[in-house]
Amino acid sequence: MRKRPIATNDPHIQALARIVGEQAILYRKEDLMAYDCDGFTVHRHLPRAVVFPNSTEQVAAVVKYCHEHDLPFLARGAGTGLSGGAIPLNGEVVISLTRMKRLLHVDLENRRAVVEPGFVNLKLTNSVAHRGYYYAPDPSSQYCCTIGGNVAENAGGAHCLKYGVTTNHILGLEVVLPNGEVIEIGGNGVPDPPGYDLLGLLTGSEGTLGIVTKITVRLLKNPEAKQTVLAYFDEVEDASQTVSDIISAGIVPAALEMMDQTAIEAVEAAAFPVGHPKDIAALLLIEVDGISAGIDEQINDILTICRRHHVREVKVAQSEEERARWWANRKTGFGAMGAISPDYLVQDGVIPRSRLPEVLREIADISRKYGLRIANIFHAGDGNLHPLVLFDASKPGETERALAAGSECLKACAAVGGSITGEHGVGIEKKEEMRFIFTDEEILAQTAIRDVFNPKNLLNAGKLFPTPERCVETKMPSTVK
Incomplete structure (x- = not known):
C-alpha cells in the first residue's frame, strides 16, 4: 500500500481509518479493484473500503462500528476461495486479515499450535517439520491459502481421505461476532466436550456467523513410512473400479487422486510436467503411510488390484524427489487449466465412490450437450469430484453455458445421493x-441459525443460502422457531 493521507469526505472511511490507521485502509477505486472477487471470477463487485487490522481488538472495533452504522462487511483471507465467498456483493467494508499472520504458540507435548487467521497453511507444517510434526489439511492452494480461510470453508485436500478435513483438526477458535463481541470456543484440547458443537458450526459457516481471529489447531506426528503409487489406465471405468476395490479391500490410503485425459493434458502443459502419456484415459495417484510394518504389503495389494483392472502401467516412487514431483504435478491441477483454456469454472461435488463410472459418464454427456470441454481432477478416494468446465469468456454466451454445465454436474452428484460441495463451499x-439437496424447510432452519448470530445480516450477506425472493415462504416447525 502506498502511504497517502486520507483524502475523502466520507465520514465512515475517516472513522475506520482512525481505528486501523491511515496506512491500513484502501478506498480509492483503483485500489479496490484488486478486491472485487476471489478465485471465483465470474462475478465482480467493488467493496466500499478495505481495512487491514493487525489485532483482534482492531477487528472487533471495525465490526462494532459497522454494526452500529448498518454498514455491510465481510472478512477476507488470501482470496483463494473458489465459490465467491469473499466477493463484496453489497459494497461491503472488506476486513482483510492478511496482517494477522503470526504463529502465536506451539505446544508439541500436547500436539497443538495457535495461529492467527492470516497464517499460511503450508507455513505451519514448515514451521514444525524439523521437530517431526505437520498440519494435515492440505488444499491444493496450501502454499498461499490461509488457515482462517480454511476454517471458513472447512477446506479439505488430497490427504483428507484418511485424516479428515479442517473441522477434524480445529481445537479452539477466538471469534468476533457480528456485533463486535469477542468470544472463545474450545482451545483446551479436550476432545468432544459436552454441549453444542459450536466449533463444528462455525467451521464451514463461510464467514456468515463471525470472524475468526485466533485458531488452535491439532498437529500430527510424521508417519514412519510413506509410499506413493502412480497408475495409468486406458479406460476411466477401470480406474474408477480400482478406486472402489482398494477401499473395499480394507486399505485406507492417505490419498487417492484421479485425473482424466483433459486434466493430464493441462498439468503436462503447466509448470511441473512429469511425462504422463498423452493418450491415457485416466491416472491414479495413490499414497499410503503409517508405521513401517505393513506398508509394503499394502503397496503390493494396491499393485495387484490395479493389474486386475487392466492397468497399462503402474509404478512406485523410487525416491522422495520423484514422489514430490508427482505431487507438485497434481497440485497444479486447477491453475494448469490456464495452459489449455482462457477461462475455467471449478465445481466441487461429492458422490458415493461406487457411482464414479456412472457420474463421470454423465459429466461427459453434459460436456457434449454444452459444447464445452470438462476436465476431471479429484479426490477419488472420498468421491469428491472437481469437474473443471473450460470456456472462453470473450465469446458471447460461453460464460452462461459454462455456468449451466457446472450446475448440471452438481445436479448429477445430488441425484445419486451426493452433495453439491465437499470443500470449496457454497458462496x-x-x-x-x-x-438440489435441501428442502425449503431445511433451508429456513439453517437461516434461522444464521439469524441468531447475525440478526442484522450485515456480515457477508447474500452467501450460502438461496436468495429470499426464490425461497418459498414456509412456516418454521415449532422446534426450530
Missing part, C-alpha cells in the same frame, strides 16, 4: 443449487 456460486 454465491452454488447457493441456488442448495435446493
Whole structure:
C-alpha cells in the first residue's frame, strides 16, 4: 500500500481509518479493484473500503462500528476461495486479515499450535517439520491459502481421505461476532466436550456467523513410512473400479487422486510436467503411510488390484524427489487449466465412490450437450469430484453455458445421493443449487441459525443460502422457531 493521507469526505472511511490507521485502509477505486472477487471470477463487485487490522481488538472495533452504522462487511483471507465467498456483493467494508499472520504458540507435548487467521497453511507444517510434526489439511492452494480461510470453508485436500478435513483438526477458535463481541470456543484440547458443537458450526459457516481471529489447531506426528503409487489406465471405468476395490479391500490410503485425459493434458502443459502419456484415459495417484510394518504389503495389494483392472502401467516412487514431483504435478491441477483454456469454472461435488463410472459418464454427456470441454481432477478416494468446465469468456454466451454445465454436474452428484460441495463451499456460486439437496424447510432452519448470530445480516450477506425472493415462504416447525 502506498502511504497517502486520507483524502475523502466520507465520514465512515475517516472513522475506520482512525481505528486501523491511515496506512491500513484502501478506498480509492483503483485500489479496490484488486478486491472485487476471489478465485471465483465470474462475478465482480467493488467493496466500499478495505481495512487491514493487525489485532483482534482492531477487528472487533471495525465490526462494532459497522454494526452500529448498518454498514455491510465481510472478512477476507488470501482470496483463494473458489465459490465467491469473499466477493463484496453489497459494497461491503472488506476486513482483510492478511496482517494477522503470526504463529502465536506451539505446544508439541500436547500436539497443538495457535495461529492467527492470516497464517499460511503450508507455513505451519514448515514451521514444525524439523521437530517431526505437520498440519494435515492440505488444499491444493496450501502454499498461499490461509488457515482462517480454511476454517471458513472447512477446506479439505488430497490427504483428507484418511485424516479428515479442517473441522477434524480445529481445537479452539477466538471469534468476533457480528456485533463486535469477542468470544472463545474450545482451545483446551479436550476432545468432544459436552454441549453444542459450536466449533463444528462455525467451521464451514463461510464467514456468515463471525470472524475468526485466533485458531488452535491439532498437529500430527510424521508417519514412519510413506509410499506413493502412480497408475495409468486406458479406460476411466477401470480406474474408477480400482478406486472402489482398494477401499473395499480394507486399505485406507492417505490419498487417492484421479485425473482424466483433459486434466493430464493441462498439468503436462503447466509448470511441473512429469511425462504422463498423452493418450491415457485416466491416472491414479495413490499414497499410503503409517508405521513401517505393513506398508509394503499394502503397496503390493494396491499393485495387484490395479493389474486386475487392466492397468497399462503402474509404478512406485523410487525416491522422495520423484514422489514430490508427482505431487507438485497434481497440485497444479486447477491453475494448469490456464495452459489449455482462457477461462475455467471449478465445481466441487461429492458422490458415493461406487457411482464414479456412472457420474463421470454423465459429466461427459453434459460436456457434449454444452459444447464445452470438462476436465476431471479429484479426490477419488472420498468421491469428491472437481469437474473443471473450460470456456472462453470473450465469446458471447460461453460464460452462461459454462455456468449451466457446472450446475448440471452438481445436479448429477445430488441425484445419486451426493452433495453439491465437499470443500470449496457454497458462496454465491452454488447457493441456488442448495435446493438440489435441501428442502425449503431445511433451508429456513439453517437461516434461522444464521439469524441468531447475525440478526442484522450485515456480515457477508447474500452467501450460502438461496436468495429470499426464490425461497418459498414456509412456516418454521415449532422446534426450530
